[in-house]
Structures are given as C-alpha cells and as structure tokens.
Amino acid sequence: MGVPAMTRLARVATTSVLAAIAILLVGAGAALAIGDYTLPYYSPGVTLSYGVDRDPRPGVQLDWTGHTWNDGTPHWGRVYDNHTGADYPMALRTQLAAAKGGIVVDLEGGFGTQEFGEFGNFVQVRHADGRHTLYYHLASAVDGGIVVAVNQAVSAGQWLGLSGCSGICNGPHLHFELLVEQGQNLVWVDPLPARLYTTWPPRVPFLASYVRESNPGTEVIQRGRTITHWVEFRNVGGRTWRSAGYPGRIALGTWNPAKHASRFRASDWPSSWLATPVDHAAVSPNGTGRFTFGLRGAASPGSYRETFNLISEGLRWFDHGHLGGYYIPIVVTNLTE
Amino acid sequence: MSVRPRTPVHNRPRGALRRAGVLAPLAIALAVVAAGVASAEPPAAVTALTATDAARAGVAISLFRHPELDPGLVEVQLAGTTAPGRVLAVAPDGATAAVTDRIDLVQATLSLARKDGSQLRLGMPGLLAAAFAPDGSWLAVIDGAGALWRVIAASGAAARLADGPFLGPLTVEPDGTVLLAAVSSVEAPFISRLVRFDPAAPSVSRLSEDKLVYGSTLLADGSIAVIAHEPAGMVVNLLTPAGTRRLADLGPGAIHVSVSSDAGRIAWERHGDGVYLLEPPTGSARRIASGSHPRLSTDGKSLLVVDGGGTVLLGLDGSRLARFSGHAAFAGCGWGCRP
Numbered sequence: 001m002g003v004p005a006m007t008r009l010a011r012v013a014t015t016s017v018l019a020a021i022a023i024l025l026v027g028a029g030a031a032l033a034i035g036d037y038t039l040p041y042y043s044p045g046v047t048l049s050y051g052v053d054r055d056p057r058p059g060v061q062l063d064w065t066g067h068t069w070n071d072g073t074p075h076w077g078r079v080y081d082n083h084t085g086a087d088y089p090m091a092l093r094t095q096l097a098a099a100k101g102g103i104v105v106d107l108e109g110g111f112g113t114q115e116f117g118e119f120g121n122f123v124q125v126r127h128a129d130g131r132h133t134l135y136y137h138l139a140s141a142v143d144g145g146i147v148v149a150v151n152q153a154v155s156a157g158q159w160l161g162l163s164g165c166s167g168i169c170n171g172p173h174l175h176f177e178l179l180v181e182q183g184q185n186l187v188w189v190d191p192l193p194a195r196l197y198t199t200w201p202p203r204v205p206f207l208a209s210y211v212r213e214s215n216p217g218t219e220v221i222q223r224g225r226t227i228t229h230w231v232e233f234r235n236v237g238g239r240t241w242r243s244a245g246y247p248g249r250i251a252l253g254t255w256n257p258a259k260h261a262s263r264f265r266a267s268d269w270p271s272s273w274l275a276t277p278v279d280h281a282a283v284s285p286n287g288t289g290r291f292t293f294g295l296r297g298a299a300s301p302g303s304y305r306e307t308f309n310l311i312s313e314g315l316r317w318f319d320h321g322h323l324g325g326y327y328i329p330i331v332v333t334n335l336t337e
Numbered sequence: 338m339s340v341r342p343r344t345p346v347h348n349r350p351r352g353a354l355r356r357a358g359v360l361a362p363l364a365i366a367l368a369v370v371a372a373g374v375a376s377a378e379p380p381a382a383v384t385a386l387t388a389t390d391a392a393r394a395g396v397a398i399s400l401f402r403h404p405e406l407d408p409g410l411v412e413v414q415l416a417g418t419t420a421p422g423r424v425l426a427v428a429p430d431g432a433t434a435a436v437t438d439r440i441d442l443v444q445a446t447l448s449l450a451r452k453d454g455s456q457l458r459l460g461m462p463g464l465l466a467a468a469f470a471p472d473g474s475w476l477a478v479i480d481g482a483g484a485l486w487r488v489i490a491a492s493g494a495a496a497r498l499a500d501g502p503f504l505g506p507l508t509v510e511p512d513g514t515v516l517l518a519a520v521s522s523v524e525a526p527f528i529s530r531l532v533r534f535d536p537a538a539p540s541v542s543r544l545s546e547d548k549l550v551y552g553s554t555l556l557a558d559g560s561i562a563v564i565a566h567e568p569a570g571m572v573v574n575l576l577t578p579a580g581t582r583r584l585a586d587l588g589p590g591a592i593h594v595s596v597s598s599d600a601g602r603i604a605w606e607r608h609g610d611g612v613y614l615l616e617p618p619t620g621s622a623r624r625i626a627s628g629s630h631p632r633l634s635t636d637g638k639s640l641l642v643v644d645g646g647g648t649v650l651l652g653l654d655g656s657r658l659a660r661f662s663g664h665a666a667f668a669g670c671g672w673g674c675r676p
Binding site: 082084085105106110111117140142150169170177186 | 440441442465482500502504505521522523524525526527528529549551566568569571589590591592606607608609610
C-alpha cells in the first residue's frame with residue numbers, strides 16, 4: 001500500500017494553477033500511444049493496489065476507470081488522493097524490469113531496503129519518445145536492489161533491480177510512474193485507461209526480434225515429404241526463455257488464426273498447432289533462440305504460406321496487441337516434379 | 338525470396354498503437370514550487386500529561402543532558418510500553434523534545450516532552466518531520482501528506498500553514514520563515530526543491546537550482562549548506578549572498594549527510610560500509626567508524642551515529658566517547674534527529 005489519502009486544500013500554488021492547467025491540456029495529447037510499454041515486473045501474482053489520482057484537487061479522486069470519489073479515502077484497487085503513480089504490492093526483493101527501452105538518467109540506491117521515512121531508492125529511465133518511467137521504493141544497492149548505472153542503456157523488460165520498502169512506504173511495493181517531458185517539466189500521465197498497467201497477470205514482458213532462418217526464401221516441398229526449417233529470434237525482453245515447463249515454456253505455434261491445425265504439421269510437432277519449443281534449454285535476455293521443426297508437404301500441390309508466432313505457453317502470445325505475423329512461403333510439388 | 342515481414346514479434350511503431358481510452362494526464366508542473374494556503378482544518382486535540390500521568394500511562398519520556406560529553410547532547414529515554422517511538426526534534430535549549438510513536442502517513446501522535454517529564458500529546462494526520470523554532474516557542478511539522486503545520490510548544494495548538502507537499506530538511510529560521518523541501522510527491526520525491534516558506538505572506542520561494550535536495554543546514558554565518566543528490570553522486574553546495582559554490586562532492590552512495598555549523602566538517606554514511614568524515618576544502622574523505630546516520634554536533638567536534646542497536650557518541654577520529662542504549666540527539670536538531 002502506498003501513501004494513504006489526505007485532504008489538502010490546495011496542492012498547487014495559486015501562481016502555478018494556470019501553468020498546470022496548460023500543461024494538463026498539452027499533456028493530454030502527448031499521453032497517447034503508450035501501448036509499447038509493459039508491466040515493470042514479472043511476477044504474475046502482482047496486481048494493482050492504487051492507481052493515479054487524475055484529479056489534482058484535494059479530496060477529489062478520479063480513478064483509472066473514470067470514477068470520481070469525493071471522500072478523500074483510499075480505495076483499494078483504484079486510487080488514493082493525490083497519488084502520482086501506480087502501486088503494485090509485491091514481496092521484498094521481487095525483480096523489477098524496465099517498462100520500455102531507454103537510458104537510465106538517475107538513480108538512488110543508498111537508503112536501506114526498508115528504511116522508512118526517507119527519500120527512498122529509485123531508478124529513473126528516459127525513453128526515446130520523451131517519456132520517463134520511475135521505479136520507487138527499491139531495495140538498497142548493497143542488497144542488490146539496483147543493478148543498473150546512470151547513463152546505461154536498458155532494453156524493454158531488462159532487469160533494473162529489486163523491490164523494497166525504502167522511502168515513504170509502509171509495505172513492500174513498487175511505486176511506478178510514467179511522466180512526459182513538457183519543456184523543462186515532467187508531467188504525470190495516467191496510462192491505466194489504456195490498459196498498460198493491466199492487472200492481467202499473464203502480461204509479462206516477453207519480446208522478441210527476428211534474426212534469421214534456414215531458408216529466407218520459399219520452401220519447396222515434395223508432396224508427402226518432410227523438410228527441416230529453423231528460425232532464430234533474439235530475446236529482447238526481460239525473461240529467460242525456457243524450453244520446458246508449463247506454463248511458460250517458449251514455443252512456436254501457428255497464428256492467424258491462433259492455434260489453427262496446420263496442414264504442414266510434421267511428425268516432430270508436439271501438437272497440431274505447436275511446431276516446436278525453443279531448441280535450447282534456456283535463452284537469456286539478449287540471447288538468440290533457435291526453433292527447429294519439420295514441414296510436411298500438404299496433400300495438394302500449390303502455393304501456400306503458413307504463419308507462426310511465439311508463445312509463452314499458457315500465458316500469452318508475444319506482442320499480442322500488434323502482431324505483424326511471421327510466415328513461411330511454401331510451394332508443394334508432386335513427387336515427379 | 339519471400340516478402341514476409343522480418344519483425345513479427347517485436348515492438349511496433351508507436352503510431353500504430355491503441356488510442357482507445359484517451360489518457361488524462363495529471364498535470365502538475367513539477368518545477369513550479371508548490372505552496373498552498375493555510376487551511377481551515379481545526380487544530381488537533383491536545384492532551385496534557387504530568388510526569389506521573391505519563392509514567393502511569395506507560396508513555397513516559399525523560400530528557401537527560403550530558404554537558405561533560407557535549408554541551409548540546411540530549412539523551413531521550415522512551416519508557417513507553419507501546420510503540421518504540423522516534424525523536425523528531427529537540428529544542429535549541431535542549432529542554433523539550435518532539436517525539437512520535439511512529440513515523441506514519443495517516444495517523445500519529447506527536448509528544449512534546451519537557452525536561453520535567455510532563456508532556457503535551459496531540460494527534461496528527463500522519464507525521465514525517467518536525468523542527469523547533471530557534472526560540473523554542475513553536476515547531477514546524479510536516480504531516481503524512483506533506484502539509485506544513487505550526488504547533489505551539491506551550492499549548493500544543495496546531496494550525497496548518499501550507500499544503501505542500503513537503504518533505505525532508507526542515508529548519509525554522511530566526512525570523513520565523515521555514516526552510517524545507519517542496520517535493521514532486523511525498524511517496525516518489527524524485528524532484529525536491531529547497532524552498533523558503535514565509536508564513537506571514539504566505540509565500541514560497543525557491544532557494545537553489547538543485548533538483549533533488551535531501552537536506553540543508555543553516556550555518557552560523559547565515560549561509561545554507563544544501564545537500565543534494567545528483568546523478569553522479571551526492572554533493573554539498575554552499576548558498577551565500579554572493580552566490581552558490583560547491584563545497585564538497587561526496588560521490589555516489591553517500592547518504593545521511595551532516596554538515597557542521599561552520600561547514601568545516603561533513604559526515605555521511607555509505608550504506609553498509611560505515612561513516613565517513615571530510616574536512617573541506619583541503620581534507621580528504623576518510624572512514625572513521627562503523628554505523629549509520631551520523632549527526633555532527635553544532636561545533637563539529639563530535640558526532641552521533643547509530644550502531645549496534647543504540648546511539649554512539651564518537652570523536653572525530655572515530656573513538657567511542659559514550660554509548661546510549663536508546664536515543665540521543667543534539668539540541669536544535671530537526672530532520673537530522675531521526676535515525
């Protein structure tokens with residue numbers, strides 16, 4: 001739980017009200033298009049405790065669902081007065097990850113992991129789109145609470161450090177903020193209406209980028225025969241890919257529609273839609289994973305294409321919201337051709 | 338050669354992302370100093386306890402002076418059987434201490450404990466920091482939401498001065514103005530500006546360009562030592578009428594910085610490593626002891642650290658001069674009282 005609500009008559013000085021309103025209006029436009037940010041942690045059991053109060057008036061709380069509360073009282077799962085971030089209660093020393101790639105511009109790791117009442121440990125990351133993300137209440141650096149350095153580039157999902165309860169914190173949690181640059185200022189934005197900070201546990205930062213494949217052109221398969229194809233993806237997220245274990249093992253499955261029975265299924269496929277798990281037992285972040293599988297010629301000669309995507313089995317398809325599709329052009333020929 | 342896309346599962350350009358649910362930003366200009374005006378909240382209820390009452394209720398607080406060790410040293414014994422308590426501030430004459438049952442965000446009790454054992458106890462909407470005025474007649478108090486209060490030491494009468502949010506260094510100047518930090522938010526103060534609040538106006542003015550101020554010390558000559566976090570590490574800047582100059586660069590990992598009133602000595606902690614001392618401008622930093630939360634005496638000739646569950650008085654060479662099982666502080670301390 002974060003800071004409980006308190007009634008305040010005026011949060012902002014009279015002289016700053018007009019500036020704040022102006023920034024509010026400007027910020028509304030700049031706050032769009034944040035779907036490429038991900039949750040800053042991996043633990044599927046972590047859910048939101050308090051979101052951003054989108055109404056700066058003291059005692060008035062506008063939560064992420066659009067509901068307004070006039071009682072100034074904390075509302076679990078929704079909001080408390082003047083809260084500037086999103087709180088995610090989690091166990092001490094839970095791994096925290098960058099919500100998006102960027103540069104670490106500031107951090108503090110000198111306070112104790114549970115040193116209450118001080119300024120607290122944090123990491124601040126600047127992203128290329130002009131936004132900043134803040135990760136607060138981290139564990140002490142000497143306890144491994146921060147594993148990055150100022151000016152270090154981090155990729156989306158990269159491990160930043162461990163959760164703690166340093167600063168104004170009365171229980172281990174992550175206080176996560178998203179801000180956008182407006183001139184010399186940083187302005188809070190609330191991403192919750194865009195479902196960035198969904199409480200859906202499976203939304204974890206699995207990300208991948210295409211590297212190469214055995215045949216980047218068209219696979220020509222004689223009818224009834226099987227050929228071997230492989231494709232490599234780089235793990236650009238923050239979680240290690242594993243070839244075993246459910247839920248969570250990383251595999252290549254048919255896509256568009258998801259999990260359709262493939263007419264090119266070979267005997268080495270685990271199921272009608274699942275071509276193969278990743279070849280390696282583990283692929284660390286920034287490592288490259290290969291997926292090797294057979295393609296058996298379809299019954300009828302002709303030109304086809306089969307579309308695949310990566311999946312963390314039982315959890316989610318990668319990049320679910322904006323898939324481009326990876327497909328293999330296939331020509332099936334008769335044996336005599 | 339196929340014409341298939343080569344980036345099937347990575348981040349897509351932001352322009353293609355969902356725009357449903359237009360985001361409503363919280364627009365607080367963080368560089369604009371928050372001030373606020375006095376609120377109309379009623380003063381907190383005050384309970385007066387004699388020494389006998391306090392002992393009977395299990396909340397006795399005793400103050401002891403140790404002039405043989407340091408003229409400003411005050412030992413605060415908390416005999417309470419409830420919460421362990423924390424010393425927030427000690428009056429400059431050492432005759433009154435501000436103690437809380439807990440640093441809290443919602444509700445806390447502020448006890449003004451006098452040398453004769455009597456107390457004033459008042460409920461506060463959370464409590465983060467306190468500091469006495471130089472004449473000891475009132476205290477500046479920051480509540481759990483970061484609002485600034487004035488509490489009269491003799492009566493416990495409380496009045497809200499400004500809404501903040503404020504946090505951190507808290508010093509009442511001789512003219513009644515208050516030095517403190519205006520923060521981006523109490524929970525995530527990644528911006529913390531040193532400001533001067535004038536209750537008479539009321540008004541707030543920024544004093545330094547430092548973005549993240551962790552502490553400040555009002556020096557004997559009227560200048561201010563500003564303890565500020567920078568991405569490259571902790572620094573101490575000196576604010577004088579002639580301008581600002583760098584007094585010391587303590588590097589990364591320095592925390593809980595304490596500056597003597599003549600700025601001749603700076604002590605700090607490296608978490609998990611111990612206590613360091615520097616005598617600027619020519620001295621070099623040296624580790625003098627284990628422990629944490631160093632607090633230099635006013636004359637800079639000794640310091641208190643927390644070590645082994647108690648408070649230890651050290652000489653500048655790290656020698657142990659005395660040990661207190663509970664709390665000890667220097668008279669006049671505010672933010673730096675509270676290890």
